[in-house]
Amino acid sequence: MRYAILLMGAPYSHQASHSALRFARALVARGHRLEAVFFYHDGVHNASRLAAPPQDEPHLVDAWTALSREHEVSLQVCIAAALRRGLLDEREAARHGKEGSSVAAPFELTGLGQLIDLGTRCDRLVTFGP
Amino acid sequence: MRYAILLMGAPYSHQASHSALRFARALVARGHRLEAVFFYHDGVHNASRLAAPPQDEPHLVDAWTALSREHEVSLQVCIAAALRRGLLDEREAARHGKEGSSVAAPFELTGLGQLIDLGTRCDRLVTFGP
Amino acid sequence: MLLHVVNRSPANSRVFEQALSGMGPDDVLLLIEDGVQGALPQLVRYFAPIEGRLFALKEDLEARGLLGRCAESVQVVDVDGFVTLTEEAERTVSWY
Amino acid sequence: MLLHVVNRSPANSRVFEQALSGMGPDDVLLLIEDGVQGALPQLVRYFAPIEGRLFALKEDLEARGLLGRCAESVQVVDVDGFVTLTEEAERTVSWY
Amino acid sequence: MHEHDDTLRDLLVILRHAPHGSSWLKEGLDAALVAAAFGQSVSLLFMGEGVTALMPGQGPGPLGQKGTAATLEMLEMYDIETLLVDAQALSALGFSSDELMLDVTPVSAEAIPEALSAHRLVLTF
Amino acid sequence: MHEHDDTLRDLLVILRHAPHGSSWLKEGLDAALVAAAFGQSVSLLFMGEGVTALMPGQGPGPLGQKGTAATLEMLEMYDIETLLVDAQALSALGFSSDELMLDVTPVSAEAIPEALSAHRLVLTF
Numbered sequence A, B: 001m002r003y004a005i006l007l008m009g010a011p012y013s014h015q016a017s018h019s020a021l022r023f024a025r026a027l028v029a030r031g032h033r034l035e036a037v038f039f040y041h042d043g044v045h046n047a048s049r050l051a052a053p054p055q056d057e058p059h060l061v062d063a064w065t066a067l068s069r070e071h072e073v074s075l076q077v078c079i080a081a082a083l084r085r086g087l088l089d090e091r092e093a094a095r096h097g098k099e100g101s102s103v104a105a106p107f108e109l110t111g112l113g114q115l116i117d118l119g120t121r122c123d124r125l126v127t128f129g130p
Numbered sequence C, D: 001m002l003l004h005v006v007n008r009s010p011a012n013s014r015v016f017e018q019a020l021s022g023m024g025p026d027d028v029l030l031l032i033e034d035g036v037q038g039a040l041p042q043l044v045r046y047f048a049p050i051e052g053r054l055f056a057l058k059e060d061l062e063a064r065g066l067l068g069r070c071a072e073s074v075q076v077v078d079v080d081g082f083v084t085l086t087e088e089a090e091r092t093v094s095w096y
Numbered sequence E, F: 001m002h003e004h005d006d007t008l009r010d011l012l013v014i015l016r017h018a019p020h021g022s023s024w025l026k027e028g029l030d031a032a033l034v035a036a037a038f039g040q041s042v043s044l045l046f047m048g049e050g051v052t053a054l055m056p057g058q059g060p061g062p063l064g065q066k067g068t069a070a071t072l073e074m075l076e077m078y079d080i081e082t083l084l085v086d087a088q089a090l091s092a093l094g095f096s097s098d099e100l101m102l103d104v105t106p107v108s109a110e111a112i113p114e115a116l117s118a119h120r121l122v123l124t125f
Helices: A016-029 A041-047 A060-071 A079-084 A090-095 A112-121 B016-029 B041-047 B060-071 B079-084 B090-095 B112-121 C015-021 C033-039 C044-050 C058-063 C079-088 D015-021 D033-039 D044-050 D058-063 D079-088 E024-037 E048-054 E069-073 E087-092 E111-117 F024-037 F048-054 F069-073 F087-092 F111-117
Strands: A002-007 A033-039 A074-078 A107-110 A124-128 B002-007 B033-039 B074-078 B107-110 B124-128 C002-006 C028-031 C054-057 C075-077 C091-095 D002-006 D028-031 D054-057 D075-077 D091-095 E009-015 E042-046 E082-086 E105-107 E119-124 F009-015 F042-046 F082-086 F105-107 F119-124
Touching: A002 A016, A002 A041, A002 A112, A016 A033, A016 A041, A016 A060, A016 A124, A016 D079, A033 A041, A033 A060, A033 A112, A041 A060, A041 A074, A041 A079, A060 A074, A074 A079, A074 A112, A079 A107, A112 E009, A112 E024, A112 E119, A124 D079, A124 D091, A124 E119, B002 B016, B002 B041, B002 B112, B016 B033, B016 B041, B016 B060, B016 B124, B016 C079, B033 B041, B033 B060, B033 B112, B041 B060, B041 B074, B041 B079, B060 B074, B074 B079, B074 B112, B079 B107, B112 F009, B112 F024, B112 F119, B124 C079, B124 C091, B124 F119, C002 C015, C002 C033, C002 C079, C015 C044, C015 C091, C028 C033, C028 C044, C028 C079, C033 C044, C033 C054, C033 C058, C033 E048, C044 C054, C054 C058, C054 C079, C058 C075, C058 C079, C075 C079, C091 F119, D002 D015, D002 D033, D002 D079, D015 D044, D015 D091, D028 D033, D028 D044, D028 D079, D033 D044, D033 D054, D033 D058, D033 F048, D044 D054, D054 D058, D054 D079, D058 D075, D058 D079, D075 D079, D091 E119, E009 E024, E009 E048, E024 E042, E024 E069, E042 E048, E042 E111, E048 E082, E048 E087, E082 E087, E087 E105, E105 E111, E111 E119, F009 F024, F009 F048, F024 F042, F024 F069, F042 F048, F042 F111, F048 F069, F048 F082, F048 F087, F082 F087, F087 F105, F105 F111, F111 F119
Parallel strands: A002 A033, A002 A124, A033 A074, A074 A107, B002 B033, B002 B124, B033 B074, B074 B107, C002 C028, C002 C091, C028 C054, C054 C075, D002 D028, D002 D091, D028 D054, D054 D075, E009 E042, E009 E119, E042 E082, E082 E105, F009 F042, F009 F119, F042 F082, F082 F105
Antiparallel strands: none
16 A cells, blocks of 8 residues: 655654654565654744754654655645744755755755645555654 | 743744743742743744744744843753754754754753753743643 | 643643642642633633632633633732743643 | 554543544554553453454564563564554554 | 555644644644645644644744644645544643634544545654 | 741742653653752652653663663662652552652642742742
């Protein structure tokens, strides 16, 4: 089946990100296709390339990146939720006159329409909240 | 009296930041001294210089900066809570091999010891949680 | 006397129970943010054990269209009154 | 059949009430994260209306030292079982 | 494959949070508006504290922010007309449906599962 | 000025969250450890779901992260020996204090306000 995940919990504050990653790994291992993870509400912080967790804790950004690379999972970040929370790619940083950016590939800033589209295209959408 | 505020809610997700700012303004207007605001848990996101809220919404980073300047309020961000959440100043960015930084003056990364010190030195500590 | 602050509604959360169990006989409780719902006549019964010692923040009631709907037993204070409560209380404990 | 997922403990939160009120007669409920506390014999009574349709996630029970302590009426599934439940259910609704 | 049962509506957005206290209500409404703008049939279900979103006479937040009342008034423009309200939550707060700022349909506890089953996608906020 | 009543202990940290589900427990414990390292007299009070922090036999989290059980075992090294547990929360979960991983003092509902009054600073997590 084709799955999508909606993640709304902040990493390092709630278990939501851990649960979503564990679920994602399990579903691809069972032969399903994970089309995308959509990050909304505080879930957008999962996309921060600046996160520097202690060495003995899981590095969530790296874990998402590996998942995306290994299984061609698109990582879509709600742009409206992201901008107000300080998650910018280079284009948005330039547009808002900020130096530097906090979101890097494979995460991509996108609109809420993508979430609706995923909900329509995929067989299953599973939400992980904080 | 000498006050300190402990803020643990994320901006743009919970009212905690708004409540804390309103309370801060009211207490200095009544002649009290606000020594510091300490940002912990998701409250550290209040220090993000990259936040780009829509024009018709309050800009919380600017509001904290103005409060700090007008009333000499120290803005202290728990470094351990900040690093894992992607809030870095230039020194920490260099130390962790990240390009760019997300925390700028007047916010300063500091240890939890500062919170304990504020709790001891100030007459009142008021917490705003999410 | 301690000031306790609750920012969640008793309709959704059990945090108010923790606040109540932490309150001594002279302590007072202030409802702020979504917590101001607790000042509604239908919900104020959860705070029966501290009748006369329950406050709600005026600005947060107003923003939610609830200012005229509080139970009579609730004392409405504005943010200056909030500051006064923190002055009077030896310390403030927040339940969120 | 819908799958409902709850990640908060009935000891602190009233979210489980919302989940229960959203459940049809064939729907099932999976407890994950802090929600697995609801599988304890003292708390499982909150889920009496859906007896036989209550699941709890094994890995989250284990991490909390609760695996051997579940009520007998609760069906323990691992994360593969979680995926299976989402396959079987027409859709999944999360309550957090 | 996804079942395309024509008797199903597209999206149910469940709103369980009060205005001003958090961004949940606003972010849930945004999702509903976007889906409607894409031509989907969208229903809203207000549950728990979410019913307070419908109180008349709401004002701006502590720093002057708008809140969500203005967004609710735009729902009709987006053809979002199915507004369900958990009758039990409403009476728990002491409100009646005719004093709310919009025309809503109170639903009994038994009808809530039906609402969930009648939509292809359910999002909770 | 701050009253420096010598009968007061310095800090009470109230822990109200379960392990693994969020960072609240860890961040509360970190505050307690830092205060103790600064020479302050620190007490902990486990309330609500926070009492599950004391369950024996906890394991790592979903991605292998440590959890908080190891931190709790270090409390004694930091001279944090006053561990209070809300007796009512404990019995609501069906646990007895003697099956917990540390020696704790169950406190009745009436004694909790006393604990709050007996400390110069109270932090809730």
